[in-house]
Amino acid sequence: MKLLVCVSKTPETTAKIAFTNDNTEFDSSGVQYIMNPYDEWYALVRALELKEAQGGSVTIIHVGPAANDTIIRKGLAIGADEAVRIDAEPPSALYVARQVAEYAKNENFDIVFLGKESIDYNGSEVGPMLAEMLGLPFVSHATRLEMEGNKAMIVADIDGGDAQLEVETPFVISAAKGLAEQRIPNMRGIMMAKRKPLKVVEPVEAEGLAVAVRFELPPEKGDVKLIDPENMDELVRLLHEEAKVI
Amino acid sequence: MDSNNNGAHSAIAKKAKEDRFQAHDYYLIDELLDDDHLLARDAVRTWVKQEVSPIIEEYAERAECPAHLFKGLAEIGAFGPSLPVEYGGGGMDEMAYGVIMQELERGDSGIRSMASVQGSLVMYPIYKYGSEEQKRKYLPKLGSGELIGCFGLTEPDHGSNPAGMASRVKDDGDAYILNGAKMWITNSPVADIAVVWAKDEEDKVIGMIVEKDMKGYSAPEIHGKWSLRASVTGELVFEDVRVPKANVLPGVRGMRGPLSCLSKARYGIAWGAVGAALDCYDSALRYSQERIQFGKPIGQFQLTQKKLAEMITEITKAQLLVWRLGKLANEDRATPAQISMAKRNNVAMALEVAREARQIHGGMGITNEYPIMRHMMNLESVVTYEGTHDIHLLITGMDVTGFNAFS
Ligand SMILES: Cc1cc2nc3c(=O)[nH]c(=O)nc-3n(C[C@H](O)[C@H](O)[C@H](O)COP(=O)(O)OP(=O)(O)OC[C@H]3O[C@@H](n4cnc5c(N)ncnc54)[C@H](O)[C@@H]3O)c2cc1C
Ligand SMILES: Cc1cc2nc3c(=O)[nH]c(=O)nc-3n(C[C@H](O)[C@H](O)[C@H](O)COP(=O)(O)OP(=O)(O)OC[C@H]3O[C@@H](n4cnc5c(N)ncnc54)[C@H](O)[C@@H]3O)c2cc1C
Numbered sequence: 001m002k003l004l005v006c007v008s009k010t011p012e013t014t015a016k017i018a019f020t021n022d023n024t025e026f027d028s029s030g031v032q033y034i035m036n037p038y039d040e041w042y043a044l045v046r047a048l049e050l051k052e053a054q055g056g057s058v059t060i061i062h063v064g065p066a067a068n069d070t071i072i073r074k075g076l077a078i079g080a081d082e083a084v085r086i087d088a089e090p091p092s093a094l095y096v097a098r099q100v101a102e103y104a105k106n107e108n109f110d111i112v113f114l115g116k117e118s119i120d121y122n123g124s125e126v127g128p129m130l131a132e133m134l135g136l137p138f139v140s141h142a143t144r145l146e147m148e149g150n151k152a153m154i155v156a157d158i159d160g161g162d163a164q165l166e167v168e169t170p171f172v173i174s175a176a177k178g179l180a181e182q183r184i185p186n187m188r189g190i191m192m193a194k195r196k197p198l199k200v201v202e203p204v205e206a207e208g209l210a211v212a213v214r215f216e217l218p219p220e221k222g223d224v225k226l227i228d229p230e231n232m233d234e235l236v237r238l239l240h241e242e243a244k245v246i
Numbered sequence: 247m248d249s250n251n252n253g254a255h256s257a258i259a260k261k262a263k264e265d266r267f268q269a270h271d272y273y274l275i276d277e278l279l280d281d282d283h284l285l286a287r288d289a290v291r292t293w294v295k296q297e298v299s300p301i302i303e304e305y306a307e308r309a310e311c312p313a314h315l316f317k318g319l320a321e322i323g324a325f326g327p328s329l330p331v332e333y334g335g336g337g338m339d340e341m342a343y344g345v346i347m348q349e350l351e352r353g354d355s356g357i358r359s360m361a362s363v364q365g366s367l368v369m370y371p372i373y374k375y376g377s378e379e380q381k382r383k384y385l386p387k388l389g390s391g392e393l394i395g396c397f398g399l400t401e402p403d404h405g406s407n408p409a410g411m412a413s414r415v416k417d418d419g420d421a422y423i424l425n426g427a428k429m430w431i432t433n434s435p436v437a438d439i440a441v442v443w444a445k446d447e448e449d450k451v452i453g454m455i456v457e458k459d460m461k462g463y464s465a466p467e468i469h470g471k472w473s474l475r476a477s478v479t480g481e482l483v484f485e486d487v488r489v490p491k492a493n494v495l496p497g498v499r500g501m502r503g504p505l506s507c508l509s510k511a512r513y514g515i516a517w518g519a520v521g522a523a524l525d526c527y528d529s530a531l532r533y534s535q536e537r538i539q540f541g542k543p544i545g546q547f548q549l550t551q552k553k554l555a556e557m558i559t560e561i562t563k564a565q566l567l568v569w570r571l572g573k574l575a576n577e578d579r580a581t582p583a584q585i586s587m588a589k590r591n592n593v594a595m596a597l598e599v600a601r602e603a604r605q606i607h608g609g610m611g612i613t614n615e616y617p618i619m620r621h622m623m624n625l626e627s628v629v630t631y632e633g634t635h636d637i638h639l640l641i642t643g644m645d646v647t648g649f650n651a652f653s
Pocket of ligand 1: 363396397398399400402404405406407429430431432433473474479627630631632633634635636637651652653
C-alpha cells in the first residue's frame with residue numbers, strides 16, 4: 001500500500017500563547033515546536049502499522065520552511081520511508097490543502113492520513129478540503145482502521161457516539177485518539193532518518209482566501225467568590241445572573 | 247512486586263503525579279546542537295516521562311531496581327549509542343551520548359547508571375580491547391539488553407587506588423584461575439557477565455569477561471544504601487574461577503584499560519549531572535511561583551531569587567562545559583584531565599542545586615512528592631563513584647602543576 005501522511009508543526013503544549021502586531025500574528029518568540037500530536041501519535045503510527053502488516057511505503061508531507069526539517073526528521077526516525085517538504089510558509093489551511101493536493105494528485109496514494117486537527121488553530125480544515133480537491137472520500141475523527149483487501153472498516157468519533165463506516169481505497173482519513181499508540185523513535189531510527197530522502201518541492205500558486213484579521217485570548221478567569229453558607233439567596237442570584245448556569 | 251507491601255504501594259502510586267518537567271536553556275545552547283541530538287534528547291525525555299517518572303519514587307523507596315527498564319533502555323538505544331551499529335551500538339556521536347545521559351539522569355541517577363555501566367564500562371572495553379570473536383559474541387546481545395553486564399574494578403581495600411588491586415589470576419594452560427573480590431559493583435547481582443580487572447603473574451592489570459555461571463563466581467547484593475536506591479549494587483567474589491584465555495581482552499594490558507573506560511563513563515556523568523540539576527531547578531522554579539507565603543509567591547522574595555538565579559547560572563556554565571567537552575570528544579581530543587574537571591564541577595554543581603532546591607520547597611522538599619531528596623541522595627554516590635570529588639581535584643592539580651599529590 002502506498003500511504004501518505006500529512007504532518008504539521010504546532011507549539012509545544014505548555015507554550016505560553018501570545019500575539020503581536022496588534023493581535024494579528026502569533027508571537028513565536030521563545031516558543032518550542034513539536035509535531036502535531038494527532039499526526040505523530042495516531043496518523044503516522046497507524047500508517048506504519050499498515051505498512052508493516054501488508055508492505056508498501058509511508059511518505060510524509062509537510063508544507064513549511066527548511067527550519068521545520070527537525071519535525072520531518074522525527075517522522076522519518078519514527079519509521080516513515082521518505083518525506084516531501086513543500087517549501088512555503090503556509091498562510092491558511094486552504095493553501096496547505098492545495099499544495100498537498102498538487103503533490104498527491106499524480107502519486108496514486110491508497111490512503112492519505114491527517115490528524116483530526118492541529119492543536120494550535122484546531123481548524124480541522126485541511127482534510128476535507130484536500131479530499132475535495134483530490135475527488136476522494138473523506139472520513140474524519142477515525143479511532144479505528146482495519147483493512148481487508150482494498151476495503152477499510154473504520155470506527156469514527158461522532159458527537160455522543162461512534163459511527164462504523166466502510167470505504168474503499170483510495171480515501172482520505174483524519175486520525176483521532178485511539179487510532180494507534182505513540183511510538184518513541186529510537187537512536188537507530190534517528191540515525192537512519194539522516195539517510196532517508198527528503199524531497200523539497202516548490203509550491204504552486206495558491207490563494208489563501210481567508211485572512212486572520214485579529215486574534216483574542218480567552219478572558220482571564222475571575223476571582224473566586226466566597227458566599228456565606230447562610231446566604232443561599234445570594235448564591236442562587238449569582239448563579240442565575242452572573243454565571244448564568246441556572 | 248513484593249506482595250507484602252502492596253497496601254503502601256498503591257497509596258504511593260496514587261500520589262504519583264504528572265512529570266511537569268520543562269527544560270531550561272538560558273544561553274540558547276540548543277542552537278549549537280544538531281537535529282539528531284535534539285531528536286535523541288526529545289525521544290529519551292519522552293521515554294523517561296512515560297516509563298521512569300511514574301514508578302521511580304516507588305522503586306527508590308523500596309530500594310529495588312526496576313529491572314524491566316533494561317529492556318526499554320535497550321529499545322530506545324541507550325546502551326552504547328556511540329558504538330558502531332554492527333556491534334550493537336547506535337552509530338551516534340559523543341554529543342548524542344551526552345544528551346542521552348543527561349535526559350536519563352534527569353529522571354534518576356540510578357537509571358543513568360544502568361545505562362552508563364552497560365554502554366561505557368562493559369560494551370566499550372569489549373569493543374575497544376576485545377577480539378573479533380568476543381565482539382561478535384557479546385556486543386549485539388549487550389546492545390539489545392539480552393545480556394546485562396557489570397564492571398569490576400573497585401575492591402574492598404582499593405577504591406581510589408585501584409592500581410593497588412589484590413585480585414589475581416594464575417596461568418593454568420588454556421585458562422586463568424581468578425581469585426579475589428570486587429566491591430560496589432553496579433548491576434553485579436543482575437549481571438550475566440562481568441568485565442573484571444585483575445593482575446597477572448607479572449603484576450600487570452588485564453581485563454577479562456567472566457560469565458555468571460562459571461564455577462566459583464558469586465555476586466551478593468549490597469544492602470542499606472541511602473543513595474542510588476533504584477540501582478542495584480553488589481560484590482563480585484571469585485573463588486578459583488576458571489576463566490578461559492579466550493575470554494581475556496587481548497587489546498590492553500595495564501591500568502590504561504580500566505581508566506579509558508572510566509573516562510567514557512565520567513564523560514557521560516558530566517552530562518548526566520546537568521540533567522539532575524535541571525530537574526531540581528525546574529521543580530524549585532515552579533514551586534517558587536506557586537507557593538504563597540506572607541501573601542506573595544515566594545519567588546518574589548530576594549532570598550528565593552538569589553537561590554534560583556545562582557542555580558540557573560551554575561547550570562548554564564555546566565551546560566557550556568559539557569557542550570565544549572562533547573565537541574572535543576567528537577574530535578577525539580577530550581583529555582582524561584578535561585573530563586575529570588567536568589565530572590567534578592558538574593556533579594558538585596548538581597549537589598549544590600539539589601540542596602538549594604530542597605530549601606525552596608520548604609517542608610514539602612523532604613517528601614517524595616518532589617524529586618529533590620532522591621536526586622540529592624543519588625548525587626552523593628555520583629560525587630563518589632568514578633573517582634571521588636577530591637580525586638578529580640588531584641587529577642587537575644597534577645595536570646596543571648606536573649606534581650603527583652596522590653601518594
Ligand atoms: C553506588 C556505587 C556504585 C559503584 N559502582 C561501581 C562499579 O560499577 N564498578 C566499580 O569498579 N566501582 C564502583 N563503585 C566504586 C567507586 O568507584 C568507589 O566507591 C570510589 O572509587 C571511591 O572508593 P572508596 O569508596 O573505596 O573510597 P576511598 O578510596 O576509601 O576514599 C575515601 C575518601 O578518601 C579520599 N581519598 C582517597 N585517596 C586520597 C588521596 N590520595 N588524597 C586525598 N584524599 C583521598 C577520597 O576522596 C574519599 O573522600 C561504586 C560506588 C558506589 C557508591
Ligand atoms: C519533618 C518535619 C516536622 C515538622 N514538625 C512540626 C511540628 O511539630 N509542628 C509544627 O507546627 N510544624 C512542624 N513542621 C513544619 C515546619 O516548621 C515548616 O516546614 C517550616 O516552618 C517551613 O514552612 P513550609 O514548609 O511551609 O515552607 P515555606 O514557608 O513555604 O517556605 C518555602 C521556602 O520559602 C522561603 N521563604 C518563605 N518566606 C520567605 C520570605 N519572606 N523571604 C524569603 N524566603 C522566604 C523559605 O525559607 C523556604 O526556603 C515540621 C516540618 C517538617 C519537615
